[in-house]
Amino acid sequence: MTRYIPRCNQNNKQIGSKSHQFEEEEEEEEEMYGKTISIIVLFAFLIASYSIYMGTIDPTPYFSQLGKPSPPCNTTTTRQPLRVFMYDLPRKFNLAMMHPNISDVEPITAENLPSWHQTSGVGRQHSVEYWLMASLLNNGSDEEEKEAVRVLDQELADAFYVPFFSSLSFNTHGKNMTDPDTELDRLLQVELIEYLENSKYWQRSGGRDHVIPMTHPNAFRFLRQRVNASILILVDFGRYPKEIANLDKDVVSPYVHVVESFADDVVVDDGALDPFEARSTLLYFRGNTVRKADGKIRVRLEKLLAGNSDVHYVKSIPTTQNIKVSTEGMRSSKFCLHPAGDTPSSCRLFDAIVSHCIPVIISDKIELPFEDEIDYSEFSVFFSANEALEPDFILSNLRQFPKEKWLKMWERLKNVSHHFEFQYPPKREDAVNMLWRQVKHKIPDVKLAVHRHRRLKVPDWWL
Numbered sequence: 079m080t081r082y083i084p085r086c087n088q089n090n091k092q093i094g095s096k097s098h099q100f101e102e103e104e105e106e107e108e109e110m111y112g113k114t115i116s117i118i119v120l121f122a123f124l125i126a127s128y129s130i131y132m133g134t135i136d137p138t139p140y141f142s143q144l145g146k147p148s149p150p151c152n153t154t155t156t157r158q159p160l161r162v163f164m165y166d167l168p169r170k171f172n173l174a175m176m177h178p179n180i181s182d183v184e185p186i187t188a189e190n191l192p193s194w195h196q197t198s199g200v201g202r203q204h205s206v207e208y209w210l211m212a213s214l215l216n217n218g219s220d221e222e223e224k225e226a227v228r229v230l231d232q233e234l235a236d237a238f239y240v241p242f243f244s245s246l247s248f249n250t251h252g253k254n255m256t257d258p259d260t261e262l263d264r265l266l267q268v269e270l271i272e273y274l275e276n277s278k279y280w281q282r283s284g285g286r287d288h289v290i291p292m293t294h295p296n297a298f299r300f301l302r303q304r305v306n307a308s309i310l311i312l313v314d315f316g317r318y319p320k321e322i323a324n325l326d327k328d329v330v331s332p333y334v335h336v337v338e339s340f341a342d343d344v345v346v347d348d349g350a351l352d353p354f355e356a357r358s359t360l361l362y363f364r365g366n367t368v369r370k371a372d373g374k375i376r377v378r379l380e381k382l383l384a385g386n387s388d389v390h391y392v393k394s395i396p397t398t399q400n401i402k403v404s405t406e407g408m409r410s411s412k413f414c415l416h417p418a419g420d421t422p423s424s425c426r427l428f429d430a431i432v433s434h435c436i437p438v439i440i441s442d443k444i445e446l447p448f449e450d451e452i453d454y455s456e457f458s459v460f461f462s463a464n465e466a467l468e469p470d471f472i473l474s475n476l477r478q479f480p481k482e483k484w485l486k487m488w489e490r491l492k493n494v495s496h497h498f499e500f501q502y503p504p505k506r507e508d509a510v511n512m513l514w515r516q517v518k519h520k521i522p523d524v525k526l527a528v529h530r531h532r533r534l535k536v537p538d539w540w541l
Contacts, residue, residue, distance in 0.1 A: 160226040160518040162289070163235035164214045167273070171266060172211065172243045175250045188215045191502075199396055203333045203425045204245035206311060206513070207291040209500040211241045213510045216503045223506045226514035232279055236521050237309070238288045242270050245294035253296075267301045274305075283528045286327075289517055293331055295421050309520050311513065314445050316421030326523070329516040330447045332509055333425040334500045336396065337405040339432040343492065353434075353488055354412065354481050360388035361476060362411035362435065364404045365426060366419075367393050375440065375463055376417050382469060383415075389473070391415075408433035412484060413459065413476055416440065417466070428498050431457075434491050436484065438476070440466045448497060448512050450519070457491040 168174075169182045176195045184190065191212055196202045214228040229235050247266055252259035274280045280288060284307050291311035292298045298305065306322040311331050315323045343353070361383065367376040384391040390407060394400045408414050414430035416437050422444040430437045437458040446454055454460075459479075465471055496505075497512050504510040531537065 159224045160514055160521070161229045161234055161236045162214055162226050162239050162514075163229055163232045163237075163279075164211070164239040164241055165273075165277075167241055167270070171270060172207070172241050172246075175243055175246045176208075186215065188217050188503075191215055193502075199336060199398065199401070201246070201249055202336055204249065204294045204297075205334050206293045206331050206500070207241070207243045207245060209334070209502065209504075209510050210239065210289075210291060210311070210513065212502045213504045213514070214239060223511075224504070224514075225511040225518065235279075236287070237517060237524075238279055240270070240274065240288055240290045240308075242266070242290065242298075244290075244292045244297035248294050248296050248299070264300045267298060271301050271304050283524070284531060286524045286527055286531075287521070291331075293333065309517055309524070314421050314423040314443075316423075316443065325445065327520060329513060329520065330445045330449070331513055332428045332447045332498050333423070334509075335428040335432045335498060336401055336425055337408060337429040337433060339495065339499065340409050340434050343409070343434045354484055357410055357412045357435075359390050359407070359411040361390070361413045361415055361438065361473070362407050363391045363415040363417075363426075364394045364400070364407055365424075366395055375466065376419075378467055379415070379417055379440075382467070383473070386473065388477075404429065405433070408435045411435050412479075413438045418444070418463075431491060431498050432495050434488060434495065436487050436491065438472070447509075448516065450516075451512075452494060452497065457487045457494065 166185070169180050169186075173180050173186065173192060174182075177192050180192065194202065194205055194208055196205075213224075213226065216224075232238075244267075247263045250259075251263040251266075252261075254260065274285065274288070285305060286307050286309075288305075288308040289311065290298070290305055290308045292302065293311065293313045295313075295317040302318075302322055307327075310323055310328045312318070312323055312328055313331055313333055315328075344351075363379075363383070365376075367380055380391055380393075383389050390411065394404070408430055412435070414426070414433065414435035414437055416424065416427045416430060416439045418424070418441040419426075422441045423446075427437055427439065437454075438461065439454075439458055440461050440463060442463050446452075459476075461472060461475075496508060499505070499508045500510060501508060
């Protein structure tokens with residue numbers, strides 16, 4: 079007997095009967111469709127159950143969220159500064175090197191902190207340790223401007239700052255192994271290591287969460303292997319083996335520039351001042367040409383570059399008067415040469431940046447500060463050592479450098495130069511705050527290493 083199935087079209091009219099074969103096909107399709115839906119529902123249920131169990135989704139029913147307003151698009155989470163505990167070391171480890179009569183009893187605060195005693199020269203170049211210490215004493219109320227704040231409770235600290243002025247110690251207590259005063263530098267290092275290794279918090283992390291500045295290549299030279307797990311603040315890695323310093327744990331710092339910043343380097347509104355034409359010297363270098371290691375390239379460059387009418391290449395030592403001459407020379411030059419010194423980097427690079435003179439960097443092994451945030455190729459020119467030593471290679475490239483490209487680099491240089499300023503109190507995005515942010519980036523890996531170290535019986539079994 080033929081079955082009739084009532085159906086409605088869009089006009090609600092009944093459709094006629096269907097053949098028995100068509101009915102069976104339709105029933106089979108409906109059955110398959112039902113099975114498919116059941117499998118999909120079951121599969122979705124299993125995924126949701128597993129996700130809730132593993133904690134990857136919020137188990138709150140979806141429909142309970144529908145009535146809640148969406149957060150505004152510009153909502154941002156509050157930025158938390160790095161919490162730093164600073165050891166209260168005896169003054170002989172830091173400020174007494176600047177001011178021998180400073181009290182060892184009275185606590186150092188923002189109010190009685192001595193100012194940096196040198197305005198220029200090698201001492202200022204290596205003063206990063208002072209500016210980091212000073213920043214932690216700054217008691218300004220605007221926490222949002224700070225990348226790091228001092229905490230007095232060690233249990234609350236993310237990192238521990240060791241205010242040992244290791245670079246100043248080297249510059250103060252003798253500069254060669256035969257100088258009797260060098261022994262004072264060594265004894266300070268011995269005493270500091272003993273102090274740290276007796277600290278509960280050093281022992282807890284093996285020193286991994288401790289921040290130690292040593293920007294002079296000879297700083298901490300006697301016992302630096304004893305702090306090789308710490309976060310070291312270094313200018314470059316030229317003097318250190320990989321087991322002491324590497325990019326995975328350490329922070330690359332700029333030198334403190336010794337020339338005055340070019341604050342008035344602006345273009346007037348009517349365009350009357352053309353900075354490209356106003357800088358009459360093509361390439362500028364003034365410095366010591368007798369250097370070690372890769373710095374020996376300076377003598378060879380002198381033979382290639384000196385004597386050209388558009389190049390200033392002069393031997394010089396960093397006296398107060400010579401620094402003033404360099405200040406004016408960099409400000410009147412389009413490009414400033416930065417060959418390697420005793421180590422891959424030198425203060426000259428950062429002098430060029432604050433002078434808004436396009437750096438010409440010749441160093442095959444240089445590491446640059448803040449490079450995860452700053453693209454140096456936007457305002458610097460790079461040559462390998464081999465390229466630089468080809469006759470006329472550097473000058474032919476610079477003489478043909480497009481004016482439009484130079485102006486774009488010059489504008490970019492002015493926009494980034496504030497990242498290389500050390501000052502007290504620190505300012506937003508200056509060198510001090512940039513360094514603390516770099517330290518903050520290292521902390522997650524530090525915590526991972528500390529936690530693994532505590533529980534592993536066979537360390538680094540996977541290497």
